[in-house]
């Protein structure tokens with residue numbers, strides 16, 4: 001049994017984030033939250049204390065494991081960035097021992113940034129992906145992850161025939177899906193519509209449905225990508241249409257980016273309960289565009305945020321939420337006519353990092369909030385002291401904008417202390 005004490009942050013809804021000082025949280029040995037209540041600081045072995053806050057762990061719903069050490073390499077046209085930085089980063093994962101070491105660095109880095117759950121692409125190599133999962137298991141990390149699938153329009157060393165990569169994915173799913181008390185989930189991960197044959201896309205949809213696994217992919221990432229989709233699938237309107245026809249849309253599918261979704265596509269995505277993972281830092285880094293988050297949300301699409309490492313340079317998710325707000329503000333400032341757009345509030349930022357993201361990932365009954373019966377994915381942080389002296393309704397906002405990774409003192413995943421340090 002672990003006992004935690006501090007000011008608790010509770011993202012209740014997109015509109016409301018509660019702050020409760022003097023909260024005691026008790027965690028059972030099975031990793032679930034046994035009790036949450038207001039009380040004096042308990043005596044004895046307590047995690048946290050005066051000046052500490054208790055936050056639900058952050059969820060990063062889109063990133064690329066092989067690209068962890070490629071963040072922030074700017075100044076190249078997109079095709080050069082892919083050829084010189086991203087594809088070589090993936091190709092070196094053919095060496096499974098290298099993949100194991102890099103994944104260990106990634107987990108250390110993510111925990112230091114307060115991330116307790118990821119949805120991530122591995123490389124196109126089965127042995128390396130197996131190592132990635134073994135590191136997640138060893139470190140007690142929570143992850144939805146899968147081998148990158150692509151069989152056309154990508155470098156030869158990263159390409160794999162559809163039947164081979166689907167067989168390998170199925171074996172990996174058999175081994176890891178639901179493993180380690182459900183901390184690990186396997187995902188089928190076609191890179192994007194233009195890099196996959198129809199056989200690969202249809203096979204992915206069928207096997208993922210049969211095994212109740214997530215599907216991770218990219219959609220409507222840029223105008224350039226959209227025109228390539230029309231060249232490759234002339235009978236389809238766009239990549240949403242491709243995915244719809246191949247059976248890939250649904251409650252367990254996470255579509256990365258979605259910058260160029262039109263109003264009708266937003267409704268098509270929302271109707272199938274497919275989630276969009278908003279990657280505001282990457283959209284700016286790659287100059288893909290400013291995604292209209294508020295329009296996506298108003299259409300009813302489940303949304304989570306992604307660091308999109310390495311197209312996104314920032315692994316610290318509160319700053320990704322700030323970027324989501326700032327992108328919406330940029331659209332608002334430049335909207336014609338004025339007043340056409342709204343920006344999300346800081347409460348919504350917290351929601352997108354925690355409970356809202358958990359809902360989008362179909363994990364909303366297990367994680368995302370500090371509540372009795374939930375799994376204890378909890379951060380203990382020590383923010384700047386003046387935040388506690390602000391009027392209560394300003395505290396969550398100030399915390400979102402000023403929190404820094406070095407203020408994270410403890411990270412628990414399913415009740416286990418996993419870091420930092």
Ligand SMILES: [Zn+2]
Nearest residue numbers: 064218256308
């Ligand atoms: Zn991506």
